[in-house]
Amino acid sequence: MTPLHKVAIFLMLMGREKGQRIIALMDNDEIKAVVAEIRSLAVLSQAGKASVRAEFKELGYDEQMNPAAVLTLMRFLFNGSKISHKG
Numbered sequence: 001m002t003p004l005h006k007v008a009i010f011l012m013l014m015g016r017e018k019g020q021r022i023i024a025l026m027d028n029d030e031i032k033a034v035v036a037e038i039r040s041l042a043v044l045s046q047a048g049k050a051s052v053r054a055e056f057k058e059l060g061y062d063e064q065m066n067p068a069a070v071l072t073l074m075r076f077l078f079n080g081s082k083i084s085h086k087g
Helices: 003-014 018-023 028-040 046-059 067-076
Strands: none
Touching: 003 018, 003 028, 003 046, 003 067, 018 028, 018 067, 046 067
16 A cells, blocks of 8 residues: 555545645645545455554554644655655
């Protein structure tokens, strides 16, 4: 699973409102990459969802984090760089 795929899945798991607040903080290139990946998502198994959730928790995700902190955490999957297809 690519980092971009994990970010797209995690945004979907967070729910529309939380996901939109995070996407609103991204630059245009990040938004294009993430939205394209979300559109390409197929049905994901419960195990796949659990795996993505667990990985973000290992990175330090907490439900109380503000959107900017969550975006920073997501960028850890891209070595601290912006989210892209190259991840």
